[in-house]
Amino acid sequence: MSAQSVHAAPLDLVFLALADPARRGMVERLSRESLSVSELAAPYPMSLQAVMQHVQMLEASGLVRSEKVGRVRTCSLEEAGLRKVEQWVASRRATWEKRLDRLGDFLLAEEAHEISTREKSRKPRRKR
Amino acid sequence: MSAQSVHAAPLDLVFLALADPARRGMVERLSRESLSVSELAAPYPMSLQAVMQHVQMLEASGLVRSEKVGRVRTCSLEEAGLRKVEQWVASRRATWEKRLDRLGDFLLAEEAHEISTREKSRKPRRKR
């Protein structure tokens, strides 16, 4: 049994969708303007059906929404999708920057100890 | 023949790596502190080998680096990996915000026109 994908979490689907260069390209173009499936497909050497399948993944992931009017399905960017990615990464960054801060404190403290230990110090480092 | 993956672009690998909840969890914990493979594996019900394979993907994607000392391999976060994601999303955001700006201009212009032609014209159209 595979651990993913029967009921993948939203973030799983977003990242998975973005892992394919064709889909990333579609998201890039949809950031500029909404496009029909055919327009979306035009630059790619693959079949329209293949593009449809990419669009389905993009919709399932919440990166793209689409609406059908007449025989044309128009796809547009769902900004919320990319915002989720943005937020997840921002959380990680917050964590690792906190860690680097602590490291900075440690180095500062060590330096202070060095100064008080020797008669002279060598390298002023790090802000806080 | 599949179109991806013989020589996947770096972003492909980063997003693919992050598409798995276990790997995202590892990245989260490595944001806090560096960990050995065993420590990394501890919270998961899967085998150590499975975790090793995840670590390999994380390394291949550039999200994590690791160094072996004695019999212990210590993994740490490679900040540059997440920064790539951050940058890609930021580019998309820049594009879509430009589009919304243009839309804003258009709506403003339309409103201005509406005001100047109040109680006369039916549908003002077209941009800028």
Add this chain to the structure above:
DNA sequence: ATGATAGTTAAGTGACTGCTTTAGTATTGC
């Protein structure tokens, strides 16, 4: 030296991905 620890290598399995081809169904333009 011996056993426990920490990791590595390899092979196999089932699900899923990215594509294809084939065969449709609605809509639209003339």
Add this chain to the structure above:
DNA sequence: GCAATACTAAAGCAGTCACTTAACTATCAT
């Protein structure tokens, strides 16, 4: 109406992915 357009549905296939089990290899501790 009728053909082109735009998409949809379904099935099949090679290649990956996420595991597993089994069999090692190096350290480290005693």
